[in-house]
Amino acid sequence: MVLDPQRWLELRRFRGLYESGAMSLREIAKETGLNRRTVTKYLVGEAPVAPPKRTAEGRQRRVVDEVAPLIDAMLRTEILLKASVIHERLAAEYGVAINYQRVKIYLQEARPRIAEALGISPGELAGLHRRFEVVPGAQAQVDWGDEGKILAHVGIPKVYSFHMTLSYSRDPFCYFTTSQDLASFFDCQRQAFVHFGGVPMTIVYDRTKTVVRRHVAPGEAVPLHPEAVAFAGHYDFDIDVLAAYRPTGKGRVERQVLIVRDHVLAGRAFSSIEEMNAAFSAWVPLRRAKVHGTHGEIIGQRAVRDHAALRPLPRTPYVVAQRHLRHVGKDCLVAFDANLYSVPARRVRPRQLVEIRATKSQISLHSTVPDAGGTTLLAIHPRAVGRGARVVDERHWDGLPKGDNRRVTTGDVLPLPRHERPLGAEAGPLQALLNRAAAANVEVGRRPLSVYDELTGTRPFTTNRTTKESS
Known part of the structure; x- marks a missing residue:
């Protein structure tokens, strides 16, 4: 194998490490992605000082050349995209099995070339971002916080914090919950709208699965979750999904997660979710009385203008429900989210398929086929908290043998x-x-x-x- 000049320059950097004993030939081969025999040939001294130049016609086609257009397209979308991210996307989205080092070496040549074509310098822009300001009522940002096992002592294994921050005033909202599922996600947003007294024109989200139906390649339109589209249409706001790996796009709410954690949770013990939410409500007036370091105004005074510009709430709230199909057990119980819920024995049969419609606080079970009256509802239960619970209405077992008539x-x-x-x-x-x-x-x-x-x-x-x- 004859190396092209670029690969030779890359390999020559390791000559001093090899001669000093800092790296072995095997380690150098792994680092450069070259065959060990090739590394031995050019570092031990059997090969000429520099490989002969090769013409464009005689140049062998590299494996990375087949996916070079895809890599270039990713760099045009985000010039600072990491080699590990590109390698991961090539395998996951395009099924390309290629050595990571080959991608990394190719980026050393491609990144400056594409940056020059775009008129930017990637070295100068590393770690920097563009600051933006919005008018009152124009934007809110949403994010989740993981509060861990703060309530594990009362049987709640995990607690999450939902955050929404108005971008103009930095007025905060936080709600603690035990789940990040679809129903909880949009229920938290409804409570945020009530807290602010209106709806912003745009809400900025991460590429979470409750908003984005699936991930796509850079530059393609992001397919939104149907429930997210319906929710945004009901409350009349636009969905703004951030580009991948761009947390600075919602830095206002990112910072708010840490502030709430420090001022509301740190050094305190709680025994329920309600106590945590009450602690945040008690802290909000203190936060609104502060002068914000960025816009230089009292948050509460600026929030008055922000709230006044929000769109009004609709007359009826939008209820988001998760829909799932489950089988009925012989004990007239249906399993959902690691809990069991009963259905009437006189209206179902074993292994019958029923539909579960789950909201944050309620579980309703429906038959897939309407009865003679045209209804499908079988039962309604409060949603269980945690796992392993059994929610049973004793009337659903009427007519089943109880075992109390044996003689x-x-x-x-x-x-x-x-x-x-x-x-x-x-x-x-x-x-x-x-x-x-x-x-x-x-x-x-x-x-x-x-x-x-x-x-x-x-x-x-x-x-x-x-x-x-x-x-």
Whole structure:
């Protein structure tokens, strides 16, 4: 194998490390993505000082050249995109199996070339971003915080914090919850709208699965979740999805997550979600009384202008429900989210498929086929908190055997009919079996063992009879 000049320059950097013993030939081959024999050839000294120049016509096509247009397109979208991210996307989105080092080496040549074509310098822009300001009511930013096991001592394994911040005033909203599912996500936003007294024109989101239906290649339109589209249409705001790996696009709410954690949660103990939310509500006036370091105004005074510019709330709230299909068990219970919910035994059959519509606080179970009255609703339950709970309406088991009508007898006397039994003579289930005194009074017939020998024919019954038969 003959190296092209660029690869030779890349390999030459390791000559000093090899000669000093800092790196072995195997490590250099792994780092450069070259074959070990090639590394040995050019570093041990058998090869010429520099490889011969090759013409464009004689240049061998590299593996990375096949995906070079894709890499260039990603760099045009985000010039600072990391090599590990590009390598991951090539494998996940395009099914390209290529050595990571080849991608990394190609980026050393491609990044300056594309940056020059775009008129930017990637070295100068690293770690920098463009600051923006908005008018009152124009934008809010949303983010999640993971508060960990702060309520583990009361049986709640995980707590999350939902945050929404108005971009103009930095007025905060926070709500603590035990789930990040679809219903909880949009329920938190409804409460944020009530807290602010209106709806902003635009809300900025991460590429979370509750907003984005699936991830796409850079430059392509992002497909939104149907429930997110319906929710935004109901409240009349626009969805703004950030580019991947751009947390600075919502830095206002990112900072707010840390502020709430420091001022509301740090150094305190809570016993419920309600206590945590009450602690935030008590802290909000203190926050609004502060002078913000960026816009230089009191947050509460600036928030008055921000709230006044918000769009009004609709008359009816939009209820987001997760929809799932589940089978009915033989015990008339349906499993959802690691909990069990009952359905009426008279309206279902084992293994029947039912639809679950789950909101943040309620679970409704529906038949997939309407009944004679045109209704599909089978049952409504409050949503269980945590895992392993069983939410049962005892009326759903009406008509099923309960086991309380089983009777036993000692066998000597047949039990009297129910209408002939005296008052107070009712015995509980299996009472006779458990009553040892009654069982001890039962008379058992006693017979000598010779009777059984006679019946089975194993031995004559008497000696005289035996003598006659033998004669």
